[in-house]
Amino acid sequence: MSYFHARTIPGEFDAVLERTRAALQKHGFGVLTEIDVQGTLKTKIGQDFRPYHILGACNPIMAHEALKLEPHVGAMLPCNVVLQQTDGGVEVFAIDPAASMRAIDNPALLEHAGKVGEHLRAAVDEI
Template sequence: MTYFYARTIEGDFEAVVERTRAALQKHGFGVLTEIDVQATLKAKIGEDFRPYRILGACNPVMAHEALKMESHVGVMLPCNVVVQQTDGGVEVFAVDPAASMSAIENAGLLRHAQTVGEHLRAAVAEV
């Protein structure tokens, strides 16, 4: 089982970040956090790195349902979606929540994570 959904597209990096935000929003996800890994590595350790952005996406209704099923599931939230520049274009990939939630012995939570994953997969496909 893979632990992420991905696709690579052509386009300007920042434009793809914005398209990713729009696709997530269409599927009920907001971006709670944004980490510019390239800028952080440059500022903290002086290293150059490719454009790499981590978006912490959250669908509040789905997160609430997960938290009702498992009080400690918050350590796995929000769902990370990454946009990175590669030699072949701009790659967009999102965590498969079912892969990470399978570590928790809760069948209901796993089914819920699969539903969340369907929405994330659809958002990645639409970017």
């Protein structure tokens, strides 16, 4: 079982990053956090790294429902969507929320996480 959904998209990193933000927004997700791993590693430890961004995506309606189902689920939010430069283009991959929510014994939350995952997969597939 995979814990993420991915696809590789030809194109420039920044252009794919913008397309990713637009696809997430279309599916009701905002980007709450953004980590430029390449820039952080260069600044903090002087190491070069490929372009790599982690977007903390959140659909507020779905997050609210998850929090009503499980008050401690915030430890697993937001949903990460990652972009990394590869030889073949830009790989975009998103967490499968159901995979991480299996750690919580709450069938209703697991069902809800499956719905969130469908929206994330659709966003990734539309980039």
